[in-house]
Amino acid sequence: MVQIVHHNVINKNPKDTYSHTIIDSSSGCENLIQSILYLKNKPIILNKSTKSQKIGYVLNGEISLTIKNNISSKELILSKGFAFLIPEKIECEVANIAFDHSTLLIIKSPQTESHKLKKAKVEKQSEIVPHVDKKKQTNLPAGEDRYFKLLIDPEYGSKYVTQFLGFIKKIKAPFHEHTYEEVIFIIKGEGIIHYGEKQEKIKEGTSIYLPPGTMHRLENKHDTNELELLGVFCPAGSPADKNER
Numbered sequence: 035m036v037q038i039v040h041h042n043v044i045n046k047n048p049k050d051t052y053s054h055t056i057i058d059s060s061s062g063c064e065n066l067i068q069s070i071l072y073l074k075n076k077p078i079i080l081n082k083s084t085k086s087q088k089i090g091y092v093l094n095g096e097i098s099l100t101i102k103n104n105i106s107s108k109e110l111i112l113s114k115g116f117a118f119l120i121p122e123k124i125e126c127e128v129a130n131i132a133f134d135h136s137t138l139l140i141i142k143s144p145q146t147e148s149h150k151l152k153k154a155k156v157e158k159q160s161e162i163v164p165h166v167d168k169k170k171q172t173n174l175p176a177g178e179d180r181y182f183k184l185l186i187d188p189e190y191g192s193k194y195v196t197q198f199l200g201f202i203k204k205i206k207a208p209f210h211e212h213t214y215e216e217v218i219f220i221i222k223g224e225g226i227i228h229y230g231e232k233q234e235k236i237k238e239g240t241s242i243y244l245p246p247g248t249m250h251r252l253e254n255k256h257d258t259n260e261l262e263l264l265g266v267f268c269p270a271g272s273p274a275d276k277n278e279r
Contacts, residue, residue, distance in 0.1 A: 036062035038248075039227065039234045040241040048072040048135050056241045057217050059145060063243050065268040066195070067145050068217045071138040073097060073130035080140075082125040085147050088140055089186050089197050091117045091264055093221065095136025100127040101162050110163060117185035118165040119192055126163065139219055141266045143194040154188040154270040164190040168199055179203035182273050196270045202254045202261040209251045216267040218242040223261035226253040 040056050050072075057068040071078065073095070080088060096113040102125045111131070112118060120126055130136040144151050164186070171183040179202070186197040200218075202225070209228070220240040227236050229250040236242070236252070244250060254261040265273065 036243070036245060038229055038232075038243055039236065040243070042070070042239040042241055044070075044137075044239040045072055048074050050074050051076040051078055051130070053078070053140075057243050061243050062245065063145075063215065063217065065143055065145065065149070065151060065215050066217050066266060067142040068219065068241060068243075068266075069140045069142070071128070071140055073128060073136040073138065075130075077127050077129035080120055080126045080128060083122050083147060085122050085149075086142050086144055087122055087193060087195075088120040088142050089117070089192065089195060089266060090120070090141075091139045091185070091197070093137040093139055095130060095132035095134070097136050097138065098129045098131050099163065100129075101125075102127060103162075108162065110165060112165060115168040116165055117168065117197055118163055119186045119190055120163055121191060124162060139264060141195065141197070141217065143268050151194050152269045153193045156188045156191050156193055159191045166190065171199075173201075176200070176273065177208070184273075188270050192270055194270060195266050195268045196273065197264070197266045198273045200263045200265055200273065202252055202263075204254055204257050209249050211247050211249045212244070212267065213246055214267040214269055214271060215246055216244040216265060218244070219264045221262045221264055223254060223256060223259055225255050225261045227251075228253065 051074045053071045055069045099110045101108045173181045183199045224237045
């Protein structure tokens with residue numbers, strides 16, 4: 035059974051390091067796994083894979099990401115608003131270095147090592163773990179009072195997915211559908227998702243799974259505050275590619 039909306043309760047005061055899987059095959063999703071990772075007093079290892087890539091985003095705090103290989107280790111310091119790609123065959127240790135805790139959203143694709151997916155043509159990377167700060171990304175129009183910022187995509191070495199930030203002002207986006215599978219996480223704001231003949235309230239921490247061909251729209255309920263979301267879709271492409279109704 036497909037589960038569209040997942041009402042997560044964000045842990046604002048985790049006592050320990052742990053991860054929680056939100057969307058996977060049990061939700062009806064075929065190509066993506068969405069997990070939230072709380073970092074407190076212990077690091078966590080993101081194991082290397084033979085095929086799957088992991089795309090991350092720092093929701094809160096500041097982290098140390100140590101790239102481990104047979105020759106040496108390299109450390110990256112990433113704060114709130116940074117996105118990163120961990121390619122296949124790379125193992126990383128992630129630790130909290132904030133005063134309190136840090137929170138990450140991680141997407142894995144493909145779900146299993148045997149799963150075959152269409153690969154995008156990617157750019158050759160100088161960084162082992164490509165990363166980008168949202169503050170340095172360009173606002174791109176997506177319609178009236180809506181815009182997005184590209185984060186991790188094939189330009190940064192992502193073979194299977196595109197990651198982006200979406201921003202919606204006080205407006206109902208038109209009903210539209212995509213040819214790709216998409217997972218969304220609400221970073222900030224409150225609103226409503228309309229899909230099919232249904233509608234549900236969404237807020238910070240809500241996760242949404244949209245199968246290909248799902249007619250939907252997001253509505254921001256506030257006059258002054260933007261609705262901010264983190265989206266990832268598979269296969270990789272442009273967030274602006276859609277069929278409107």
